[in-house]
Amino acid sequence: MVSFSPSRTFKVLMTCAMIGLAGMAHAEKVFKVTAIPDESPTELARKADPLMDYLSKKLNMKVVYTPVTDYAAAVESLANNKVDLAWFGGFTFVQANDRSKGHIIPLVQRAEDEKFKSVFITTDPSIKTLEDLKGKTVSFGSASSTSGHLMPRYYLLQAHINPEKDFKRIAFSGAHDATIAAVAAGKVEAGALSISVWNQFVKDGKVDTSKVHVIYTTPSYYDYNWSVNDSMPAAEREKIKQAFLDLTPDTPEGKQILELQRATKFVPTSPANYKGIEESARSAGLLK
Structure with a gap:
């Protein structure tokens, strides 16, 4: 028979508890995604569900769509790290970048957003x-x-x-x-x-x-993108970017997601693409 001293038993229990808590912390990590409410809530949710499932598999963590009530809330959510990833229009990206003093990074856009x-x-x-x-x-x-x-x-x-x-x-x-x-x-x-x-x-x-x-x-301009806060580690940013770039209509899952997102494919983007939007906003008196 194996016996344990009280101190040894306590150490074993504490170790198990710590392992359990660590496992719970890992299990509870949630990657939050939001989007500007440019369509009805039901339509946005319908478009989001397959994409969230796809990202969950790609990122190996739970990914949830977190709706917001208005455009300003989407801007504030990413600027203040309340969400991890946001679907912005060109102007909301400019607003978020201005609000965060340059800390928002656009990762990808639809090919269609290059000439919106x-x-x-x-x-x-x-x-x-x-x-x-x-x-x-x-x-x-x-x-x-x-x-x-x-x-x-x-x-x-x-x-x-x-x-x-x-x-x-x-x-x-x-x-x-x-x-x-x-x-x-x-x-x-x-x-x-x-x-x-x-x-x-x-x-x-x-x-x-x-x-x-x-x-x-209208003439064409750059528009929508998926953006993150630059506080996100570079490796994680690249993983998210690659997940979007990997979407292809050649698979049933990719075809469904791209159709719902009204995209033929996703392509890399950069802050420089939205300088024209920023200048237009200032010219129209919508950004001080």
Whole structure:
């Protein structure tokens, strides 16, 4: 028979407890992901689920999608390390980088984000150009949206149209799909939104194009990206980047994720790609 002294027994118990606590700490490590709410919460969650499962396998840890109420909350979450990874528009990346004093790093973007565009839509047949928007009620998306506000506003100003002075009323729907709904329902006479969301609605038959139509498409610009805080170790950043770069439509999982993300593939990106967005924001008076 093997006997233990009280001190030896205590040491064994303490060692087991420490091992158990260490295991629990490891098991409880959660990688948090968020995204700007540029579409309805249900749509964002639907798009996020397969991606979170994929990242969990790639990173070998639990990955959870953490929704936020507005664009500002997404900016603050990553700037203050409340989340590990965030899906930003070009403007929210600029805001987050400004807010954190240069500590946000964009890792990847969709190939489509290298030449992104916005569209202006209406149901009014008399509205054919940007000039025709004068005296009308016009909706943007969120005030912090790149494709739903900043770039449409920038190109309006380039056309010598000042929304505050020339529109009858400005509305902010909060999201691209909400802008389409507002225009289709006649709540506003025109709206500006992401060309990606517009094209998806047309493809899915969610909008009657015999009534709602595009009157203007902006020139291209850099937009969305997946960003992290530079406090994240470089090795972990590279692992996340590679996980996105590895996505391919040649596998069922990759095909599903890319289709949900409206992407053909992901490509590396850098802060330099968003200098134009920053300059546009300052020019439009949206970034001091």
